Amino acid sequence: MLSIEHLTVEVDDKRILNDVNMFIGEGETHALFGPNGSGKSSLLFTMAGVPKYKVKSGKITFKGKDITDAPMDERAKMGIGILFQHPPVLRGVKLNDMVKVSMEQLNHKKVSDQDVAELARKLNLENFLSRDVNLGFSGGEIKRSELLQLLAQRPDLVLLDEPDSGVDLVNIGLVGNTINELLQKDKKTVHRSKSGLIITHFGNILDYVKADKAYVMMKGTVLCQGNPVELLDDIRHRGYSECLSCLNR
Numbered sequence: 001m002l003s004i005e006h007l008t009v010e011v012d013d014k015r016i017l018n019d020v021n022m023f024i025g026e027g028e029t030h031a032l033f034g035p036n037g038s039g040k041s042s043l044l045f046t047m048a049g050v051p052k053y054k055v056k057s058g059k060i061t062f063k064g065k066d067i068t069d070a071p072m073d074e075r076a077k078m079g080i081g082i083l084f085q086h087p088p089v090l091r092g093v094k095l096n097d098m099v100k101v102s103m104e105q106l107n108h109k110k111v112s113d114q115d116v117a118e119l120a121r122k123l124n125l126e127n128f129l130s131r132d133v134n135l136g137f138s139g140g141e142i143k144r145s146e147l148l149q150l151l152a153q154r155p156d157l158v159l160l161d162e163p164d165s166g167v168d169l170v171n172i173g174l175v176g177n178t179i180n181e182l183l184q185k186d187k188k189t190v191h192r193s194k195s196g197l198i199i200t201h202f203g204n205i206l207d208y209v210k211a212d213k214a215y216v217m218m219k220g221t222v223l224c225q226g227n228p229v230e231l232l233d234d235i236r237h238r239g240y241s242e243c244l245s246c247l248n249r
């Protein structure tokens, strides 16, 4: 599904990713851990094609096609969807209309307000549909709003930047269920066509969504990879500094 090879990226002439390698197979879900400022969000922005993230060397291949220099909209049309940590407020754009446009593009047919409301119900967001996208939404509401938009798009590669942060104990279940639906977790890996990458600090979301593999990123580089539960346990007990000497590097 996705291959990142020797990726080095700069923002405003500052190097923020250095020789990053990552391979996500079809149907797989990977997790990305790392301390604040290590480059996790920057990696997602680069995958999404945000223009200020300049690829200086390396390659991003998605579904067999080199997308290193592809514009954002082309990547989105190819099937890359992202839940941003801090998405913009879209004044004048109702959540209902945003979701409806995506559903219509996906299904190639007109979609009713009832159809949108039905989808929104999965995330407890029926009462938010008449509001401007993200305007005045709380932290947890923003996550659910972003997930609702992804549900309407059904991307093949789902990139999630801290989907669990700020989400309360009741809604985390809805968030987990939605991510599992997006990633077709009800099917066996070989029968899934959707893949995911989840950034998480505390791993709460991994209690709901099973990840096949995890990476630790530090100072712009993927230092090691391994079993998500074991890696998280190691970080909890020994901190990130131990990752510098990780045997899986």
Ligand SMILES: Nc1ncnc2c1ncn2[C@@H]1O[C@H](COP(=O)(O)OP(=O)(O)OP(=O)(O)O)[C@@H](O)[C@H]1O
Pocket (backbone or CB within 6 Å): 011, 012, 014, 016, 034, 035, 036, 037, 038, 039, 040, 041, 042, 043
């Ligand atoms: N436009 C920019 N100009 C200068 N530095 C930047 C810019 N954008 C990102 N950075 C720096 O790049 C580094 C990586 O940032 P990034 O947001 O990717 O980290 P992160 O691992 O996602 O952190 P967090 O866990 O806190 O969300 C940080 O040191 C950040 O300050």
